[in-house]
Amino acid sequence: MNLIEAKIYIANLSKYVGGTIQGGWFDLPVEYSEIVGKLGLNESEEETIILDYEAPFMIHEYDGLDYLNERYELYSELSSEVRDNAKILIGDLFYSEEDLLENHGDVTFLPDVDTDEKLGSYWVDEGLISVPKELIYYIDTKALGRDIRMNGEITYVTEGCFMK
Structure with missing residues (x-):
């Protein structure tokens, strides 16, 4: 604790x-x-x-x-990342304080992933999206990250981002 x-x-x-x-x-x-x-x-x-x-x-x-x-x-x-950003997360990824307290395990904190470009790179680097190695350098990671953010539950904070 x-x-x-x-x-x-x-x-x-x-x-x-x-x-x-x-x-x-x-x-x-x-x-x-x-x-x-x-x-x-x-x-x-x-x-x-x-x-x-x-x-x-x-x-x-x-x-x-x-x-x-x-x-x-x-x-x-709560993890220090969730606790320190609770007021941002409530409303962005959780409906209420109760929702946050009950479901805080549903979010993943990605340190230093604080832009769309870094989010896109993270998805490619971690294999969350399949890209043949010959095409890696042709991927627009900024556009990819923007699309992931817009289609998913992503919230940027100063130290990185939360993904639900």
């Missing part, structure tokens, strides 16, 4: 509504008892609100800790 950095800023909701911020930063995963202890909350009566976060996934102000800890664990299991 890859450890990821994810933290949330939690505040006492009743004090926040009253105009005072009593809160602190917590690294995920975190237990509610740790929050109660650090913020001096009454565990049974006081509610909290998430005012800020730094994480590779979306966090909303009223998300529960069990949900956030579970998200943290799921994102920790």
Whole structure:
């Protein structure tokens, strides 16, 4: 499992509504008892609100800790390439965050393949398309890569591309 950095800023909701911020930063995963202890909350009566976060996934102000800890664990299991590009992949190759988390194994990351020309060359070099060796130098790898991208599920990112 890859450890990821994810933290949330939690505040006492009743004090926040009253105009005072009593809160602190917590690294995920975190237990509610740790929050109660650090913020001096009454565990049974006081509610909290998430005012800020730094994480590779979306966090909303009223998300529960069990949900956030579970998200943290799921994102920790992703490859660093998928995790670092999750926001791009959702919408391009996956319908939602749930789809990404359930089907992340369906994508292949190709490092340094970040243009149509490199994609076309990759397909030829890896034998994904049959080209007699006598014709290799006549292949327009840029046009081939463009056609592959347009007909398939390819997303370019800074470090390469994802292929589904």
